Amino acid sequence: MADFDFDLFVIGAGSGGVRAARTAAVTGARVAVAEDRYLGGTCVNVGCVPKKLYSYAAHFHEAFEDAGGFGWHLPEAPHFEWATLRDNKIGEIKRLNEIYAGLLDSAGVRLINGRAHVLDAHHVSVNDETLSAEKILVAVGGWPWVPDFPGNEHVVDSNRIFDLERFPERFLVLGGGYIAVEFASIFNGLGSETHLVYRRELFLRGFDQQVREFARDEMAKKGLQLHFEANIVSIEKVEGGLRVSLTNGEQLEVDTVLAATGRRPNLAGLGLDRLDIALTDTGHLRVNERFETSVPSILALGDVTGGPELTPVALAEAMQLVKHHFEKTQPAPLDYRHIPTAVFCHPNIASVGLSEEQARVACGEIRVYATDFRPMKHTLSGSRERCLMKLVVDDASDVVVGAHMVGEEAGELIQGIAVAVRAGLTKADFDATVGIHPTSAEEFVTLRTPTRR
């Protein structure tokens, strides 16, 4: 071991890379991290953090409208200033970048600014320096992918959308995953005329069907224009904007087109092809339970391995990896079945466990408890927004196998329910829990009659 410059060389200072580097260093390992772009990776710079800040900004639109019914009247119609939001966001992210640098520094991790290339199982090069390490961790994340069609040079991807020079009065997003749905809600809320174009019949594949349909209807109520079973044929630059031609014959004129059409592992030029490393069918790095690739000294985690592409998953994998390789313990395998997840569209969606459709296959007999109601706040606000809450129960064992919500702060609420679902609690446990009144959340412990079986 002493022959190597480092015990661990991490490529990529994103969610997973930084956590792995810091926790490994705490065990006494000599660790270096190479980062060629931004500290904190996708989540901090062009993902979770700026997106949530923009989602907060978009929510103010409704807050101003809701306020009237409670007696609040604004002296003049509020107007939105894109540059203020964008530049305040830039300032906040700069602050976070510095915090990340400080965290690495205080853990004794050497940070190298530059693009790393893997030379062999124990060597990397960065900025013309060759360094050796007993273990190399590939934590390079993913990169947006844009489909090929005439005029695709006019689209922006999720890396560029946050820093647009001008606010798009007319906005179109292509895609049906959570990133597409979130940006559609954000720009709709900020005041753009917003279109979402998706080639299948409904967005958010993999989520509970009732949740998807409910979210579709709520988003349409807010004025979002949804074009399902349609795709972009071409984009043409015209005076004052972009003309987008769709496969259904429609033509839309907009200022900005966001392609939120998926992300691919960020492996180009990394050098791993030289090592003939094993990939999955989707082109991600294949790893075992110890996060080892087919070259055992090369480890990988996070988005580049093709698991659930979420920051808390990358963090959990990093800590698990350090337990295996540096604390030399045998941790129980990570539980990927009960990963709660939120979509910050408006209203928010959050889910944990199985959808109704998955539960029917996995459990056979199930009970579904669902309620769809007007939240108390909207009795005075005048908003037509409704809330959906749903529990999916395995009939034989009474275990709650799935919980779903569409409504304000769904992520905040489902995070707590996720503990109960992961612990395998039964519907009887939910029923025996006293509610907090008056909240929307209390519905989750007062759903007494099955909606269907």
Ligand SMILES: Cc1cc2nc3c(=O)[nH]c(=O)nc-3n(C[C@H](O)[C@H](O)[C@H](O)COP(=O)(O)OP(=O)(O)OC[C@H]3O[C@@H](n4cnc5c(N)ncnc54)[C@H](O)[C@@H]3O)c2cc1C
């Ligand atoms: C728009 C958007 C919104 C999202 N919202 C959420 C959310 O709300 N909640 C959530 O949990 N997740 C969200 N995610 C996903 C989340 O950001 C990722 O799952 C997470 O960042 C993955 O972490 P990672 O460590 O695998 O990679 P990343 O965080 O992507 O970090 C990889 C790092 O490696 C660097 N790098 C790459 N190649 C090299 C090289 N050769 N040399 C040096 N450095 C290199 C990159 O510059 C980058 O900094 C979102 C993603 C996007 C795009």
